[in-house]
Amino acid sequence: MEITKPTLLLNKEIALRNIENMVRKANDLHLNFRPHFKTHQSAEIGEWFRDAGVKAITVSSFTMANYFADCGWDDITIAFSVNIPEIPQMNELAGRINLNLLIENKEGLEALQEKITWHAGVFIKIDTGYNRTGIESTRTPLIDQLLENIQKSPLLHFKGFLSHTGHTYLANSTHDIFSRHFDALLKMKSLKARYISEWPELMVSLGDTPSCTLCDNFDGVDEIRPGNFVFYDLMQFKLGVCKLSDIAVRMVCPVIAVHSSRNEVVIYGGAIHFAKDSVTNIDGKQLFGRIIIREGENKILLDERNYLHALTQEHGILRITPRDLNLFKPGHLIEILPVHSCLTANLMREYMTNEGETIKMLPLV
């Protein structure tokens, strides 16, 4: 199929290799592998995981849980603290699959106790330093109280402690990723030590893409839930987590205009295609993507002095060195490595594989 507008290309081989590597790592470390499907949001890509032996998954919303349950996944954790207004709708899902929910406060637990009519697993969400949400690991009086209440609910089954060490994304070095991961490990281990005698089945669930890719010490952890690794992206590359050759997605964009007076190229591909996450480039400016030139069958990655440096609704602006400006002509197709593959995929809603196959995602509405 001919590409005529912004199209998200997915290199299936790279994605399969990324999946395989993470499956192998989880096996080697004897960790339960429950990958996060919010990155790809696709039934078909889910099957690639199933083929690799994956049986349990993580999602970030009730909507996504329903979609993947309809695709035959019967063991799903919604890794987002329980959204009280949605609880009544969750009963049907809890009745047909093993559903795990997160709580982090009394209100969420009380609402669950009041409205749940089917069995559900419950993780307590721990904040290991990301400071987005969850209970700090030292707040054991609150945890004690929640556990006491969970015990009173015949339909709620305490599964363990879950955390997202999202501050590894904000690390300044790979060393920093290791130390943040290690700090999270210690916090989760201390919780496990405190509660394991009373709850011998309790699990510790951890694991973002940076730590799951780089770190080998998962002492005390039972389960990992990385998601982004299936595609990786420039943010992960910039963090030192992946190589450029590990990035499985690229956006194909047509060139619209070349402005040699200011060393800029305009492409069809904007904020509604890429989303607006950026990393800092070598020149201190925001970088929204790296550029790959197609010359016949050859693909040439340009250096960082050439980059996607601004986005409006449909327009992308490339900053290009005078030397490389002649590589761009209106009507040509170029490729862009995205900064944050999760948000880019979420906007595009479908992929085209390197074999020309279209892969659909969960419909938005």
Add this chain to the structure above:
Amino acid sequence: MEITKPTLLLNKEIALRNIENMVRKANDLHLNFRPHFKTHQSAEIGEWFRDAGVKAITVSSFTMANYFADCGWDDITIAFSVNIPEIPQMNELAGRINLNLLIENKEGLEALQEKITWHAGVFIKIDTGYNRTGIESTRTPLIDQLLENIQKSPLLHFKGFLSHTGHTYLANSTHDIFSRHFDALLKMKSLKARYISEWPELMVSLGDTPSCTLCDNFDGVDEIRPGNFVFYDLMQFKLGVCKLSDIAVRMVCPVIAVHSSRNEVVIYGGAIHFAKDSVTNIDGKQLFGRIIIREGENKILLDERNYLHALTQEHGILRITPRDLNLFKPGHLIEILPVHSCLTANLMREYMTNEGETIKMLPLV
């Protein structure tokens, strides 16, 4: 219908009033009104414009042009410089409606001449200072050459000069909006003066939401194409373009957790709902939305010391003053005024009106 997850509310009365005001202004100033439909992307909202007397529209992509042509719009300008790979597909559309395209370079025009098989209007895209794309108004040798070539094409009909004064969005004051608009006016007028004798029908098409809302001098302009004004948003409010009561869209979000130790509230509503455009708040920090509390039937807008200050994929983080923290409880629904309504609507793909009706947008894939 009960709201249980992030939902984009549309106040129909406000949107109708915004449409009515702009229609009246265009009529008063004897300007052709060709509103940009990329903000709402909805067949049904399009009908509200039709009811107000609108007959011609602007869109930003060929995909959007097809969608609105299927809704009965037969006079459409694609205000995005021609995307060469899509030209072959454009012929069918050009055959059934009055289609206007933009060119800004020889390559685009040559491709059109080569591949178009049906009549199409052609605007020359002028850069009046936004420096995103288009031809600078002083580059008349290039314009002469393009016009000479257009004349050779029996299927291409020169319509005039079109510009988007997008740098009004970057203005530091309303005075600045006026001066940027006036500068654009002068540039377009000089082009008109130069070419009107040879092309007596030529039109000047201008008009972004800030200048169309605030300015009354459209001397030499024939047509305006604002889009955002149908909803407005916090960016326009911050620019001094609209009042908060003119903003027609709000996101309803459930509260997930309250973190009193750091004066933060976590909501279900993140980057995949709002997009990541921000404005600078009074404290110098990024603001992604203003907060409205629902107390029974009453809605209370909190001051700017309370605001949406961070977004990850599904999570939003509110910064809340200690005094107001007790207004938030897990499970409550709050409302957020978005920073950039175009990108927010683009992500949500549907609206719920204040009458509880669901309004669909153009399907993404």
